[in-house]
Amino acid sequence: MVKTDFGPPKYLDMMSDLCKRNYGKWKYHEVLDTGTLVHVAENGEKLYTVRSATPRLIHIDTLRVFCDLADKYCNGFFRFTSRHSIEFLLEDESNIEPLKADLHAMGYSPGGVGNTISNMLHTQGWIHCHTPAIDASGIVKAVMDEVFDYYTEAKLPARLRLSLACCLNMCGAVHCSDVAIVGIHRVPPKVLDEKVAKMCEIPNVVAACPTRAIRPEPAKKSVVINDEKCMYCGNCYTMCPAIPIFDPKNDGAAIFVGGKVSDARHPAMFSKLAVPYIPNEPPKWPTVVKTVRMLIDVYAKDAKQGERYGEWINRIGWERFFKVTGLPFTDKHIDDYIFSVPTFRSTATFKW
Amino acid sequence: MVKTDFGPPKYLDMMSDLCKRNYGKWKYHEVLDTGTLVHVAENGEKLYTVRSATPRLIHIDTLRVFCDLADKYCNGFFRFTSRHSIEFLLEDESNIEPLKADLHAMGYSPGGVGNTISNMLHTQGWIHCHTPAIDASGIVKAVMDEVFDYYTEAKLPARLRLSLACCLNMCGAVHCSDVAIVGIHRVPPKVLDEKVAKMCEIPNVVAACPTRAIRPEPAKKSVVINDEKCMYCGNCYTMCPAIPIFDPKNDGAAIFVGGKVSDARHPAMFSKLAVPYIPNEPPKWPTVVKTVRMLIDVYAKDAKQGERYGEWINRIGWERFFKVTGLPFTDKHIDDYIFSVPTFRSTATFKW
Amino acid sequence: MPELRKTPMLDQLLDGPFPSFVKEIKKGAEKNEACNDLLGQLELSYEEKITHWKHGGIVGVTGYGGGVIGRYSDVPEQFPGLTEFHTMRVNQPAGWFYKTDRLRKLLDIWEKRGSGLTNFHGATGDIILLGTHTDELQNVADDLAHEGWDLGGSGSDLRTPSACVGPGRCEWACIDTLDIVDTLTRRYQNELHRPMWPYKFKIKISGCANDGVAAKARADCSIIGTWKDNIQVNRTEVVNYVNGGFDIIGQVVDKCPTKCISYNPVTKSLSIDDNNCVRCHNCINKMPKALRQGKINGATILIGGHAPILQSAFMSWVVVPFMEMKPPYTEISDLLEKIWEWWDENGKMRERTGELIYRLGMRSFLKATGLPAVPQMVLHPRTNPFFFWDKEEVNQ
Amino acid sequence: MPELRKTPMLDQLLDGPFPSFVKEIKKGAEKNEACNDLLGQLELSYEEKITHWKHGGIVGVTGYGGGVIGRYSDVPEQFPGLTEFHTMRVNQPAGWFYKTDRLRKLLDIWEKRGSGLTNFHGATGDIILLGTHTDELQNVADDLAHEGWDLGGSGSDLRTPSACVGPGRCEWACIDTLDIVDTLTRRYQNELHRPMWPYKFKIKISGCANDGVAAKARADCSIIGTWKDNIQVNRTEVVNYVNGGFDIIGQVVDKCPTKCISYNPVTKSLSIDDNNCVRCHNCINKMPKALRQGKINGATILIGGHAPILQSAFMSWVVVPFMEMKPPYTEISDLLEKIWEWWDENGKMRERTGELIYRLGMRSFLKATGLPAVPQMVLHPRTNPFFFWDKEEVNQ
C-alpha cells in the first residue's frame, strides 16, 4: 500500500542554509535593478535575487536548465513567485551578471521588479480547459512581447499587474488586477435536448443559473433557456456538458482595469470594465494587444508617481478615463447585476 | 359643476413686489444671526428673512397669528421652508427686532440658520397614521427641547439635520439625515386568519414580502409567516390590515447617523445605523433624548470646522465612532439585506 | 362643548422652549370636538404605546382619485369625533410662498369644515388638512376650489412636485425651480389627480447641488441645477474674506473634493482649475460674495430615489448630466412621459421606478428613453463580467 | 516518431522578447507524441477559435478524491495522443522554494509517465503536471509519493493552501506564513484530498498588507499579517532618505490614507500618530530602511473571497481583526473547523462560504463561529432598517 496524505515537501528542506539562518530575520531590501533585489539580514548577510518572468507553461527540459543554473550559481536553490516568475537566490554578488548572461542566452530576460509590469498571470485557455472563450498563453505571449519594455525598464508610476482569465470563472486574481483580459461569451448556450436527457441532472442545471433563465422542459426531459435572461456565464455548461456555450463568431475578450489587492494607500479594489468585447484574432490578437498597450501608455503618461492604475482613475474620474483613452462608454459598462445600485452616481457631482 | 385640475395658486401671486422685481437676480446673502438672513439683489435691494422652527402640526389660529405678523411686518408675505420652518420676509430692517419680540411672545424663537440644528423633519406618528411604531410629534418636541441650544446658538461645526420617521416607510428624507430616529418593530406580525380571508388578496400579500417570508395557507384562505425570515418591515400589513404588526412591548426607535443630501464637499450619503433599538418611553422618551444629545455633543466636540456628521465619521472611522460614543456594536449593525457585501470591510486596514 | 380631555402625559409636553404641538391641539379642542377626542386618543396611545388608527377605506372627492387619506379610529366608542378623521392634501404654491389674504381664506374653510388642525407642510410638500368627516370631503374640496386651491396627490399617481425657494430668494438657483415645478404640476394635473400607475412617482427640484429640497433622497425624478462653464471669481472679495480672517485654506482649498482650487497667500489670489471641478458647490457656499457659479446653466436629471420599502432606500442617480431648462420645458416632459410609459408597461404593483430599473437594468431604461449611456451615470463601471448583448449586436 | 505538426499560426508566437510557450511545447513534441498532438490541436483551435477539450469524466487515484482534472480531446481521431490528457495537481512546497535535486526527481517521473509539460505553477499554487493517460495516473501518484511529493486539491474540497515568501526572504512578514501554510496543509490532508463539502474552499496567507499572494481576492479564508503597536522609526535613516532626494512629502506624507504622518522639514524628522494609522503599509514600503512595522504581530482574518461565479466576485472581509499566530495555530484551526461545519450543514451545492454568509447573514455566521460583532468587520454600518431580532432578545 502506498502512503497517502503525507503532505508537501517541508519548505525548510528546500532552503539554503543562509535562508534558514536568517529566516524571519531580514532587515531591509534594496532594488538593484528591474531584475535584481538584495535582502539584508539583521546579521548583515545578503541574499541576492535575480527574477525572470516565465511563460509558466514550461517543459521539464527547461526546468532542468533552471536547475543547472541554480546548481551553478545558487548552491542548488531557487524559488518561484506567486506570479509564476522564477527567482534565483544568490549568495555571491559576483554571480549575478554571469547568471543574467546565461538567462539571456536561453531567451529569458530578468525583469519585473519594482515599478514594472511583472509576469502576467494567466490560465489554461485552449491548452487544457473545456470552458475557455479565448486562449490564454497565446494572448499572454503577444501582449508581453508588446509591453516588454515596461517589464525590463522601470518607467511606470507604480507596479502594474497584468492578468488574463479565459472565461468568467476567472481562475487567478484577475478581478483585482491593474489590467485584466477576460474571455467572454456573447450568445446563450445551445441546449442539446437528447444529450441533456442522458447526461444531466435537470434540477441541478436549473439551479445553476444565477439569473433564473433556465426552466425544465419535462416533455423532452431537457431544459429551455430564456435567451432574454441569459448573460452567458456558462455556469449551466459547467454543470451539464450538453449545453455548449461556445461560438467562435462571438466569443472574445473583455478588458477590465483599475484593480489591486494590496492595501497600500488605498484598500484593495476590484477591476472595472473598460472594453466589453474584442473578437478573437489568433495567433497574435492585434486588437487586444494594441488596446492593452494604449491603456498602459496613457496611464504611464498621466498618472502621478506612486499611483497605481485604479488610484489614478479614482483621482481623474471615470468620466476622464473614457475621455483620455478614447474608449466608448456603453450600456454594458453600467452594472445590472446584484450589487448594481450602489455603483450608480447618486450625486450631481462629476466632470464633463 | 365645480372646476377640477386647475392647479395650485400661482407662486408669483404669493410674492411681494420686491421679490418679484429681484426674481432670479439675487447677488449674495449674509447670515446676520442664527435666526436672520439678508439677501442682497443685483440692484442693491435687500430682503431680510427671519426664520423660526414650527411644530408643523399647527392650528389655524396659530397660522392666523402668523398672518397677522406678516401683515404687520412683511406687507403680508411669508413662506415656509422645505423643513417646515416659517420664514418672514421683511423689506425694512428695523422691523426685525419687533417681529422677533412678537414671535418670542407667542413662544416661537428664531433660529435654525447657519451652523445650527434647523427644524426637525418628521411625520404623523400616533396623531394620524395607522402604521407607526413610535409617535412623531412627541419625540420631536422632547428632542428639540433638549437640543434647543444648538438651534439658537451657532456652536456646531456645520449644519445638522435631525429627522424622524415613525415607521420603516420613512416618510421624509430620514434615510439621508445627520441624525435620524426611525420607528421599528421587532416581532413578526400576527396573522388574523379569518379577517385575512375576508379582507385581503392573498397573492398580493405574498408578493408584498421582500424576504419571501409569507406563503399562502389555502386551507384557511389565509397566509403563514415564516418568523425566521421576517424582518418586521410591515409591508404585509400595508397590503392587508388583518396582519397587524404592532407590539407595544417591542416597538421602539432606532437611530441612524451620518447622512446628508447636499453634494457639498462629499456627495450625498445615506444615514447608517447607530442604535438598533430604544423602547418607547412616552411622554418624553428620555433614553432617545439622552442618546441624541450625546450623539450631537460628541460630534460638536470632536469634528473639525465645516465637517458634517458623516464627514466627521468618515475621517475618524466607524471603529472610532463606536469608541467615542460608547455605543455597542452588534450583529444588527452588519448589513444582511440585498446590497450587504459591498459594505463589508474587504481590507486589512482599520483602526484598533 | 364638553370639558377638555384629561391628558396628564401629553401635558408634560406643553412646556419647554420648543413650540408645543399639544398646545396646538388644545387650541383646537376648545372649539372642536374632534380635536378634543384627538387629545384623548393620543393620550391613550401614550399610555398603551400603540397607534389607534385603522387602515383607511377608500374615500374621495368627485373627479379625483387622490388627495384624501382615509383614516378611522379603532376606538370610536371612546372617541366618537374620530370615527372618521380623514386628511386632505392641498397643493402648495411653488416654494411655499404665501400671501396672507389668500391663506386666510383657506384657514376659514378649514375652520368651518374640518378640525382646524393642519400640517404646514407634509413631507412631500402639500398643505395637510388634518381630520374631517367623509361627508365634508366634497364640501372642503368645493370651497377650496372656489378660492383657487386644488388638491395634491396620493395613491399610485404623480405626487405633488416640490422645489426649493430658488430664484424667489436665493442667489444660487441655476434653474427657475419655481417656474419648473409650477409648469410641470399644471401640465400633469391628470397624472396628479387620478392614480393609474404601478405606484407613486415624485418630482423634486433643487436649484443647486446643495439640494435644499432633498430631491436626490426622496424623489423618483430629481432635478438639480448646475452649470457648464467656469466659476466666476471676484478677486477683490477674495482679498476681503482673507483680510477678514476667513480660513480660506481650511474651509475652501482643503475641502475641495477634487483639489482643483489653489490659493496663493502672497498675492492673496485664488484660482480654480474648472476643468476638474465637479461643481460640489462648497467653495461658493463658503465665500458667497467672492465666488459665483458659471453662466451656462441647466440641470442634472437623476432618477430612482425612494424610501427603503422594499429593496432598500435608493438615492436618485444621474441619467442626464446636463439638460437645458428653458420654458416650456419640453425636454424634461418628453423624458418623464417616456419613463412613465415604460414603467407603466413593465412595473409590478408597488414597484417604484428605481426598483424597476434595478430589476430590468439601466440598459432597458436607456433603450426605452432613448438616452445615451455616459460615464457620468456611474461611480464606476461594473466589476462583474455579466453583461448582456442585444441580438443585433452579435454575429448571427 | 512522426514529424512535428505543421503550426503556421503558432509559429508566429515563437519569436519576440518574451519566452515562448510554443517553444516549450515543441521541446516536448520532439520526444512525446501527446505534445505533438497538443501542438496540432492548439493550431486547430487557433484556426477555428474554439476549444477542443471536453468535459472531464471522473478519474483519480486510489485513496484520493481530488488532485486530478480529467480532460479529453473532442477530436481524438485527429489527435490520438490527446484522447486522455489529464492534469495532476501536486502540492508545492510552502513559498515555492525548491532544491534542485528534489525537483529533478519530480521532473524525471513526469518525463517517464507524462507529457513532460508543466505549469510552474497553477493559479492556486500547485505544481501542474499537464497531460497524461488514465492508466498512468496511479503510477505517477505512486512514483511521486515515493519521492515525497503529494497531490493537491480539486473538486469540492480544501484546495492547496498557499502563502507569500514571508520570513523566507522578506523583512515584512508579520507572521510565519510558511510555517502556517505548511502546518495547516498537513493538518487538513483529509479535507484536501477527499472532496466532501458544498464547494471548494481556499486558504491564502500573506505576511503583510501588501498581500503578495492576493489572498483577499482569491481565498475563502485570507490571513494577512499585521501589528498592534507602533511603527518603528529610525531617525537617522529618515534623514538619509531625505538627503538622498527622496520625495518624502509626495510619496509618504501625502499618500498616508489617514493623514497621520507629519514631517518637519527643518528637523528632517518624521512622526506617526499610530493611534490613527490603519497599517496600510505604504510608508514602510517607501522607506524600508527607515520604517519598520511594530513588534506585536499577528494576523487579520478575512473570509469570503472568490471569483465572480455565481453572485459576483467577493473579496474576503474581516471577521477577526487580530489573531495571534503562534504554533500550533489552534485558534485559526478552531475557527476554520467551525466555519466548515456550519457551511457543510447549510451550504447549497456549489455555494462558496462567502455566498452562504451573504444568503444567511453575518449574524448567522457569527453565531455559528462564536465570534463577536466588531466595527472592524464593516466599512460602515447598515443603511437599511431591516435587521433581525432573536427570540431571546425581544419581550415575549
Ligand code: SRM
Ligand atoms: C516575490 C513576491 C512574493 C512571493 O511570495 O512570491 C513579492 C515580493 C516582494 N514584494 Fe510584492 N511580491 C509578490 C507579489 C505581490 C502581489 C501579488 C500579485 O502581484 O499578484 C502584490 C499585490 C499586487 C496588487 O496590489 O495588485 C504585491 C504587492 C507589493 C507591494 C504593494 C504595491 C502597491 O503599492 O500597491 C509592495 C511594496 C512596494 O513595492 O512598494 C511589495 C513589495 C515586495 C518586496 C519588496 C517585499 C520584500 O521586501 O521582499 C518584494 C520584492 C518586490 C519587487 O518585485 O519589487 N509587494 N506583491 C511576489 C512576486 C510576484 C512576481 O513575480 O512579480
Ligand code: SRM
Ligand atoms: C430655506 C431653504 C430652502 C427652501 O426652499 O426652503 C434653504 C435656504 C438656504 N440654504 Fe439650504 N435651505 C433649505 C434646506 C436645505 C436642505 C434640505 C434639508 O435640510 O432637508 C439642505 C440639504 C441638507 C443636507 O445635506 O442634508 C440644504 C443644504 C444647504 C447647504 C449645504 C450644506 C452642507 O455644507 O452640506 C448650504 C450651503 C451652506 O450653508 O454653506 C445651504 C445654503 C442655504 C442658503 C444660504 C442659500 C441662500 O443663499 O439663500 C439659504 C439659507 C441657509 C441657512 O439656513 O443658513 N443649504 N438646505 C431650506 C431651509 C430649511 C430649514 O427650514 O432649515
Ligand code: SRM
Ligand atoms: C403625510 C406624510 C407624512 C407627513 O407627516 O408629512 C406621509 C404619510 C404616509 N405615507 Fe409617506 N407620507 C409623506 C411623505 C412621504 C415621503 C417624503 C416625500 O414625499 O418627500 C416619503 C419618502 C420618499 C418616497 O416616496 O419614497 C414617503 C414614503 C412612504 C412610503 C414608502 C415608499 C417607499 O418606496 O419606500 C409609504 C408606504 C406605501 O406607499 O405604502 C408611505 C405611506 C404613507 C401612508 C399613506 C401610510 C400607508 O401605508 O398607507 C401615510 C399616511 C399617513 C396619514 O394618515 O396621513 N410613505 N412618504 C407625507 C405626505 C404629506 C404630503 O403630501 O406633503
Ligand code: SRM
Ligand atoms: C488550473 C487552474 C488555472 C491555471 O491555469 O492555473 C484552474 C483551472 C480550472 N478551474 Fe479554476 N483554476 C485554477 C485556479 C483558480 C483560481 C485562483 C486561485 O485558486 O487562487 C480561481 C479564483 C479563486 C476562486 O476560487 O474563486 C478559480 C476559479 C474557478 C471557478 C469559479 C469559482 C467561483 O466561485 O467563482 C471555477 C468554476 C467551478 O468551480 O465550477 C473554476 C473551475 C476550473 C476548472 C476546473 C474548469 C471547470 O469548470 O471544471 C479548470 C480546469 C482547467 C484544466 O483543465 O486544467 N475555477 N480557479 C488553477 C488551479 C491550479 C492549481 O491548482 O494551482
Ligand code: SF4
Ligand atoms: S478561466 Fe475558465 S477557461 Fe480558463 S482555466 Fe479557468 S475555468 Fe478554464
Ligand code: SF4
Ligand atoms: S449561460 Fe449562465 S445565464 Fe445563461 S442560461 Fe446558462 S447559467 Fe443561465
Ligand code: SF4
Ligand atoms: S413614517 Fe410610517 S408611520 Fe410615519 S407617517 Fe409615514 S407611513 Fe405613517
Ligand code: SF4
Ligand atoms: S413584516 Fe415584512 S418581512 Fe415580515 S412577513 Fe410582513 S412583509 Fe414579510
Ligand code: SF4
Ligand atoms: S438648493 Fe441651492 S438654489 Fe435652492 S435654496 Fe438651496 S442653495 Fe438656493
Ligand code: SF4
Ligand atoms: S465647486 Fe467644489 S469641486 Fe468645484 S472648485 Fe468649488 S469646491 Fe472644488
Ligand code: SF4
Ligand atoms: S506580502 Fe508582505 S510579507 Fe509577504 S512577501 Fe509581500 S511584502 Fe513580504
Ligand code: SF4
Ligand atoms: S502604514 Fe499607512 S496608515 Fe499607517 S502611517 Fe503608514 S501610510 Fe499611514
